Amino acid sequence: MASKDNKSLVIWHSIFVLLSVGMGVAWYFTWTNSADLQVRLDAATKADTGAKSEIQNLQTEVNSLKELIGRPTGTPDEVVAASRAQINVKAGDGSSATLGLDEALVKAAIDRDAYTLTSAGRLVQMNTKVAELGKLLEAQDGAKKTVKTALDQKDAELVIKERLHGEQITQRRKQIDEISTQLEQLQATFSNARDVSERDKAALQSEIDSQYASLKELRKAKMRIDDLKFERPDGSLMFVDQNSGRCTVDIGIRDDLRIGTTFSVYTKNNSGVGRRQSDKDIKGKIEIVELMGPHLAKAHIVFEKLNDPLAEGDPIYSPLFWPGQKLQVAVVGMLDFDGNPGSDRLEFNQIVETSGAEVVFQVDDKGKILGKDGEELTRADIPSHVTSATRFMVVGDLGNESTADSAQKEIYNKIRTIKVEMEDAADRSGVYVLPLSSFLQYIGYTSKRLVYSPTKEYPGVLTNGAKSLHVNGSLGRRESSAAISNAFSTRRKKPMVSGGRTSHLYETKSTEE
Secondary structure, three states: OHHHHHHHHHHHHHHHHHHHHHHHHHHHHOHHHHHHHHHHHHHHHHHHHHHHHHHHHHHHHHHHHHHHHOOOOOOHHHHHHHHHHHHHHHOOOOOOOOOOHHHHHHHHHHHHHHHHHHHHHHHHHHHHHHHHHHHHHHHHHHHHHHHHHHHHHHHHHHHHHHHHHHHHHHHHHHHHHHHHHHHHHHHHHHHHHHHHHHHHHHHHHHHHHHHHHHHHHHHHHHHHHHOOOOOOOOEEEEEEEOOOOEEEEOOOHHHOOOOOOEEEEEOOOOOOOOOHHHHHHEEEEEEEEEEEEOOEEEEEEEEEEOOEOOOOOOEEEOOOOOOOOOOEEEEEOEOOOOOOOOOOHHHHHHHHHHOOOEEEEEEOOOOOEEEOOOOEEOHHHHHHHOOOOEEEEEEOEOOOOOOOOHHHHHHHHHHHHHHHHHHHHHHHHOOEEEEHHHHHHHOOOOOOOOOOOOOOOOOOOOOOOOOOOOOOOOOOOOOOOOOOOOOOOOOOOOOOOOOOOOOHHHOOOOOOO
16 A cells, blocks of 8 residues: 555656646746746645655655564565565465555454463463472472481581591501501511521521431432332232143232233242342243232233243232322333334333323433323423322433434433433432333333344243143154253353153143043
């Protein structure tokens, strides 16, 4: 509506201007009628002044409306277009987009009233909630007062406790100071006593070392004198059958005897079993082949002296046999004893295990130190493995010191160094040190070599010296020529001529077929 009025005003103003111009032109051409024209000019001027005043008033109203709308700048058309756009944006449902300003304001007022009513309802609800919250706040204030009262009471109690605690701490500090003083005095006394004790300990240790060295020497001397004197026979032969090469012994299952265990057989009048000076008393060797009872077993005669055959009552002995105990053995050096090429360490371990004993510590051909389960040890482990629980320390071949092989010579030197340390541990623990040859002799070992050497025992058993099964067989003359090669003869007298007769002790009786 404002736009239309503005346009009318502009049109009217334009017409007025044109009229004024036309009247001026007419006045110019009608000078003669100037009076009339002057009157008319005055009237037109008055009308123009009134029109201008009206235009000014309208412009003022337009500016007021623009200020009221909130758009003081721009042309009326721009203001109208912007206002419509704003109405379109502000109208939520778009229904006020086509309305005029008055209608839009009316609708906005109605919507505002409706929103006001809704807001009033919400305000009522909010007031209700506020009232409820007020009650909760009052309840909380009451709880706070109660808690504060309890806290104040606790604070008062805490103050009292802190005061008492402070007094106790002061008292404890006094006691600690007194104890610290006593402790310093005791430490001084202890320090003096410790110095005296250390001196006494050093003196006693020196005396112990001296006594130990003496004891060690005495023990060595005793062992050299006794030389396994403490050993006793393990049993004796009960029956000997020379024909079958079998015998029985008086030890068996209850003695923890095992099949395969070997024994050395001594003469009845021996100078003690297991002693180096009594090696000449060993007359044979047997191997257990069958367990027959609690204290009875059958054995195979592995070897016997021809001039001193095995007989009933001969004592038997093996350093590895000890009923109820599993003996421990330590070994150092190379083991080659069966006459065949190569190391016999595996066979040695099998011999020991077959007899129920175990090798708990050994130094192999390369100088490595091994435990009973094959684990590699060091020289620091020697004292903890060669102990009083170890019965024998067996010393094998320590190698040729004059060998030209530098690497092998270094291994030999290493084995000898370890051997010295093992002997020292053996001396401290009372372990008997035996050479490999004596140890094998004591356990009744017989070489399994296949090649006969004239300087060694014959590796086999001959049956009665004849092809027939009995002595009286008719196989021709049986007289020996008694001719023995001087290279192998141990006789110092001229050999006697054999009469061809055989002792009844070794006679095999013939059986009628």
